[in-house]
Amino acid sequence: MRTQVGIIGAGPAGLLLAHLLHLAGIDSVVVEARDRGYVEQRVRAGVLEHPTAELLREVGVGARMDAEGLPHHGLVLRFDGADHRMPLTELTGKTITVYGQQEVVKDLIARRLADEGQILFASTDVRPHDLTSDQPRITFTDAAGKPQELRCDVVAGCDGFHGVSRRSIPADRIQAYERLYPFAWLGILAKTPPSHEELIYAYHERGFALHSMRSPELTRLYLQVAPTESLADWPDSRVWDELHARLELAGSEFSLREGPVVDRLLAGMRSFVVEPMRYGRLFLAGDAAHIVPPTGAKGMNLAVADVRLLARALTVFLSGGGSALIDDYSRACLRRVWRAEHFSWWMTSMLHAFPDDDRFGRRLQLSQLRYVVESEAAGRSMAENYVGLPYEF
Structure with a gap:
């Protein structure tokens, strides 16, 4: 098989990246270890930031979110035997939306399949190769048990903290920062x-x-x-x-x-970041590159922010517009990542009993x-x- 972008992982990061690339006329194939039923049912995050919800609307996958999601204008801090409401909209002019990650995934899968895009579910033994060359590839065993090879121009590692993508980078080419x-x-x-x-x-x-x-x-x-x-x-x-x-x-x-x-x-619960978020033609996004404690509700939102930047950078690069944006991808992402890491650490430290x-x-x-x-x-x-x-x- 041949494609422009091989995407490992069919979570929110991988699926949204595939959709954004499709809108820009860039071909991609998504390779996912789990079957469709598992992917659509695994319960994870549920709070969408204002920029996340706006982006989903802009790219045509926000209709069900708007119909079924729950907009929130505030939250409550409960301490000292009383409630203290934080009026989010009054303070910022913006809202959050409660809408489960699995629902976002369902919407993206439905749109991907409607657009006749490829998602190769139940693909086992996934391995990226030749990541420092201009023709990386992904090998895997498909759902029928047949060995496959996907040749591509770029690999996007969107397969989470325990996935194979980050582990494919030599230890001396990446720096990890972690707090347990x-x-x-x-x-x-x-x-x-x-x-x-x-x-x-x-x-x-x-x-x-x-x-x-x-x-x-x-x-x-x-x-x-x-x-x-x-x-x-x-x-x-x-x-x-x-x-x-x-x-x-x-x-x-x-x-x-x-x-x-x-x-x-x-x-x-852990805080975790790797720098850089790129190795050769492999680009990490979402939980493959960073983890936040869930207190700040930032995990899925950071993944969306990553692939928004990555889709634009890859579109320019693969359309012959040069490598400036892909070369800046890691730096640009990490500015937002570290701000979210600090906020999540701050919320966690303020609210938990140590x-x-x-x-x-x-x-x-x-x-x-x-x-x-x-x-x-x-x-x-x-x-x-x-x-x-x-x-x-």
């Missing part, structure tokens, strides 16, 4: 209407909790837990008891609604929370980072 956090998130998806119309970030002495949602009928809830725990340690009854303890407010009308748990996950924290550390967290909600300047800074900074280029 001493806790994990336990998340459930419950078949019950949300208990509040907005997201609630709860700071509690027992640990952080988050009330979110995926639709008017589905609620997403998270608990901070020890990184050594397993899902078996947390039967549904224990999860609900802990959510009640961390989210309930004395004297408040808030009441946590319970319902059947339809999905559960346990995820460790195992070795003393009373002094907790007082510092509460002081920061109070400043954010009492100072218009501090609140605006948080709000503009949360809703998404404008694209620079």
